[in-house]
Amino acid sequence: xxxxxxxxxxxxKIFQRDSFSVAALEDxxxxxxxxxxxxxxxxxxxxxxxxxxxxxxxxxxxxxxLRVLGEDVAQMSEDRLATWRNVHVGFVFQTxxxxxxxTAYENVELPLLLTKLSSGARQEHVLAALxxxxxxxxxxxxxxxxxxxxxxxxxxxxxIVTDPTLLMADEPTGxxxxxxxxxxxxxxxxxxxxxxxxxxxxTHDPRAARHAxxxxxxxxxxxxxxxx
Amino acid sequence: MWRLILKNLLRNxxxxxxxxxxxxxxLFLLSALAIVYTALGKxxxxxxxxxxxxxRRAAGIVFSLPARYQDRLKAVPGxxxxxxxxxxxxxxxxxxxxxxxxxVDAETVFDVQTGGVIHPDQLAAFKRERIAAVAGKRxxxxxxWKIGDRxxxxxxxxxxxPELVLRxxxxxxxxxxxxxxWDYLNEAMGRLxxxxxxxxxxxPVEAAPRVAQTIDQMFRNTDAETKxxxxxxxxxxxxxxxxxxxxxxxxxxxxxxxxxxxxxxNTMAMSVRERFAEAAIMRTVGFRKSHILGIFVGESLVxxxxxxxxxxxxxxxxxxxxxxxxxxxxVPADMRMRPETLLFFAALSLGMALAAVGWPAYxxxxxxxxxxxxxxx
Ligand SMILES: Nc1ncnc2c1ncn2[C@@H]1O[C@H](COP(=O)(O)OP(=O)(O)O)[C@@H](O)[C@H]1O
Ligand SMILES: [Mg+2]
Numbered sequence: 001x002x003x004x005x006x007x008x009x010x011x012x013k014i015f016q017r018d019s020f021s022v023a024a025l026e027d028x029x030x031x032x033x034x035x036x037x038x039x040x041x042x043x044x045x046x047x048x049x050x051x052x053x054x055x056x057x058x059x060x061x062x063x064x065x066l067r068v069l070g071e072d073v074a075q076m077s078e079d080r081l082a083t084w085r086n087v088h089v090g091f092v093f094q095t096x097x098x099x100x101x102x103t104a105y106e107n108v109e110l111p112l113l114l115t116k117l118s119s120g121a122r123q124e125h126v127l128a129a130l131x132x133x134x135x136x137x138x139x140x141x142x143x144x145x146x147x148x149x150x151x152x153x154x155x156x157x158x159x160i161v162t163d164p165t166l167l168m169a170d171e172p173t174g175x176x177x178x179x180x181x182x183x184x185x186x187x188x189x190x191x192x193x194x195x196x197x198x199x200x201x202x203t204h205d206p207r208a209a210r211h212a213x214x215x216x217x218x219x220x221x222x223x224x225x226x227x228x
Numbered sequence: 229m230w231r232l233i234l235k236n237l238l239r240n241x242x243x244x245x246x247x248x249x250x251x252x253x254x255l256f257l258l259s260a261l262a263i264v265y266t267a268l269g270k271x272x273x274x275x276x277x278x279x280x281x282x283x284r285r286a287a288g289i290v291f292s293l294p295a296r297y298q299d300r301l302k303a304v305p306g307x308x309x310x311x312x313x314x315x316x317x318x319x320x321x322x323x324x325x326x327x328x329x330x331x332v333d334a335e336t337v338f339d340v341q342t343g344g345v346i347h348p349d350q351l352a353a354f355k356r357e358r359i360a361a362v363a364g365k366r367x368x369x370x371x372x373w374k375i376g377d378r379x380x381x382x383x384x385x386x387x388x389x390p391e392l393v394l395r396x397x398x399x400x401x402x403x404x405x406x407x408x409x410w411d412y413l414n415e416a417m418g419r420l421x422x423x424x425x426x427x428x429x430x431x432p433v434e435a436a437p438r439v440a441q442t443i444d445q446m447f448r449n450t451d452a453e454t455k456x457x458x459x460x461x462x463x464x465x466x467x468x469x470x471x472x473x474x475x476x477x478x479x480x481x482x483x484x485x486x487x488x489x490x491x492x493x494n495t496m497a498m499s500v501r502e503r504f505a506e507a508a509i510m511r512t513v514g515f516r517k518s519h520i521l522g523i524f525v526g527e528s529l530v531x532x533x534x535x536x537x538x539x540x541x542x543x544x545x546x547x548x549x550x551x552x553x554x555x556x557x558x559v560p561a562d563m564r565m566r567p568e569t570l571l572f573f574a575a576l577s578l579g580m581a582l583a584a585v586g587w588p589a590y591x592x593x594x595x596x597x598x599x600x601x602x603x604x605x
Contacts, residue, residue, distance in 0.1 A: 049598075050598075058601075079517065082514050083514060091513065093509075097509045097601075101236055101239045102235060110513055111514055114513075114514050158513065
């Protein structure tokens with residue numbers, strides 16, 4: 001009964017820079033079922049971020065097939081993609097990427113401003129999300145008043161507040177100390193295990209990989225065979 | 229969305245404040261210039277160029293001449309008509325009703341001022357009656373007067389309030405002028421026998437320079453020396469000088485506008501550049517290009533309009549309060565802010581806000597999300 005969330009075939013991405021070109025991804029095949037927690041590993045520059053961006057529709061492949069949640073993401077217009085991401089995809093970055101002039105509460109509420117929810121309903125969602133990441137007592141703090149770990153948890157709350165199917169995290173623990181990193185990974189694990197979120201996490205931290213259900217290695221733009 | 233705009237403006241309070249203040253000051257200056265500019269544009273409609281000459285005190289326009297000069301002027305070869313002309317400076321009913329009113333020699337004023345055409349019966353009625361007055365057509369239309377109306381001139385610096393009856397209407401010439409009997413004024417003032425100036429008509433026109441010389445020579449070394457000049461040339465010179473002034477005002481105005489544009493554009497460019505990454509994040513969580521554009525444009529609008537309200541509003545309050553009604557004795561001008569001017573500034577502010585933010589906002593909205601995110605952290 002598991003359905004396919006991500007289906008990729010023969011996907012390549014070539015960055016054209018003036019005269020020379022960089023093949024960031026080469027002939028990638030990848031399938032991800034609903035409920036999986038995929039950990040993408042690999043050295044810096046191996047194409048992890050690029051792959052994540054393409055799956056989320058914030059970058060486009062040069063060639064190949066790509067279906068995410070049944071949609072041909074590569075063919076969608078930017079505005080449709082924006083709406084699609086708002087509904088289906090949550091994103092967590094390495095740098096916490098909160099809007100500095102907004103409080104934790106307002107940052108989490110941001111994606112909901114695009115929905116038709118009433119402010120009462122929005123408040124319910126925001127508080128639930130912040131509670132899930134354990135920050136219900138920090139809602140009126142501004143990003144600069146939070147620790148790195150707390151900021152990243154706000155970012156996670158923002159990513160899940162619209163209740164997306166797919167959660168993307170690009171080195172979410174990269175800038176965190178070990179303790180904060182563990183907290184963030186725990187939250188992601190809980191989201192996967194208890195809330196059945198499909199997660200793709202990029203990391204080059206081997207400890208992080210323990211939380212995943214599948215781990216794949218990227219190297220120089222190529223996905224190594226399973227178990228490699 | 230509005231909250232987002234306001235929060236972003238408050239992000240850097242000092243910058244927002246400085247920018248708004250600069251816009252306010254610049255727009256205040258621009259408003260003042262605009263008021264003068266429009267005021268200067270109005271007063272000279274209908275100035276006529278007939279060769280009338282003006283004899284005034286050499287010491288300056290504010291000094292008067294003896295009334296007895298009239299006969300001596302008349303005797304100068306080339307002079308065909310002479311009329312006394314004392315600027316009176318009254319208003320009708322309300323200080324807002326300013327217009328050019330003069331005490332003149334009813335017998336001769338239309339011999340000198342041939343540009344104004346009046347029906348002979350009306351002219352005769354004017355000459356006959358001591359309290360009679362005549363007014364130009366434009367003025368009559370402005371105040372909806374009709375022949376027979378009683379008109380009392382208030383507020384004159386001479387401290388008398390002539391009660392007059394309108395007996396005639398002339399067209400052409402200085403048709404915003406109002407004339408009444410100098411004799412009447414003279415009596416009311418206790419027979420001081422002084423005149424602001426004389427208007428003389430010279431024929432042939434070519435005689436004008438010689439006539440001027442003769443007259444001024446004639447009164448040299450008296451205690452009321454004269455200066456005779458061509459009235460039309462005087463006005464024309466003045467008009468063309470004002471034309472230059474308007475040109476300069478336009479130039480300064482454009483420079484100020486450009487300066488405001490630079491100020492706002494600089495602030496917005498900085499503000500947008502700092503937030504490319506944020507724009508990318510917002511796009512990632514589902515905001516569209518148009519949302520991003522809207523937020524930046526909204527910020528620019530709020531910034532510019534806040535400045536405009538303070539600057540233009542301040543100018544309006546100040547100038548309407550001062551209620552200046554003339555630029556000089558002969559140049560009535562309404563120095564209040566007109567509705568068109570307000571409308572102009574609303575449009576200008578809108579234009580500037582858009583021009584200032586257009587390019588950076590467009591870039592921020594268009595940016596490749598992946599690219600923008602890569603350059604953060
Ligand atoms: N916009 C771009 N232009 C040119 N080259 C790029 C661009 N984005 C990424 N690359 C190149 O693509 C490769 C993969 O980058 P990336 O996906 O960021 O790797 P990772 O996230 O695994 O460190 C790198 O060689 C990088 O330099
Ligand atoms: Mg990366």
